[in-house]
Amino acid sequence: MAVWRVYGWFVRGLLGLVVLLVLAVIAIYLWLRTAQPQTDGTLALPGLEAKATVTRDRYDIPHIAAANLHDAFFALGFVQAQDRLFQMDTLRRYGEGRIAELAGQNSVALDRFMRTIGLYRSAQEELAAISPSTRRARGTSPTRPSRGRPNTSASPRSASTRSGAARRHSA
Numbered sequence: 001m002a003v004w005r006v007y008g009w010f011v012r013g014l015l016g017l018v019v020l021l022v023l024a025v026i027a028i029y030l031w032l033r034t035a036q037p038q039t040d041g042t043l044a045l046p047g048l049e050a051k052a053t054v055t056r057d058r059y060d061i062p063h064i065a066a067a068n069l070h071d072a073f074f075a076l077g078f079v080q081a082q083d084r085l086f087q088m089d090t091l092r093r094y095g096e097g098r099i100a101e102l103a104g105q106n107s108v109a110l111d112r113f114m115r116t117i118g119l120y121r122s123a124q125e126e127l128a129a130i131s132p133s134t135r136r137a138r139g140t141s142p143t144r145p146s147r148g149r150p151n152t153s154a155s156p157r158s159a160s161t162r163s164g165a166a167r168r169h170s171a
Contacts, residue, residue: 037082
């Protein structure tokens with residue numbers, strides 16, 4: 001009788017572990033799914049001067065159509081940020097010599113080296129020297145580099161998108 005009691009507890013424990021594992025897999029799947037960029041629909045984005053449309057082909061490569069150069073660059077930056085935000089943030093921190101904020105104490109020597117060679121300082125100097133038209137297309141002022149935000153107070157513009165073989169996403 002004692003053997004069956006132990007066996008019963010073992011089966012219940014194993015069943016409980018399987019249920020927890022399935023719930024964990026579902027939770028991870030849902031979390032990863034919400035982290036995906038929005039590739040269908042319409043968005044209203046402050047900073048656009050006119051309608052800009054992003055169409056993704058069957059390989060998920062974005063194709064941008066915009067009324068002007070500013071909006072084309074804005075849509076390009078938006079799409080890059082949606083698709084590669086973690087990579088962009090990591091590379092920015094790497095260039096600034098701040099990778100240890102993500103990777104911990106083992107990266108302090110790398111940060112020290114990157115600050116010594118001065119990539120971030122060089123980028124700031126180059127930013128101050130760019131032409132006004134390039135600065136406008138980039139969405140920056142000479143004193144404030146863009147962090148993915150436009151340097152404009154324009155009202156949000158919207159555009160429509162359609163699903164299909166080529167998914168459209170308007171910025």
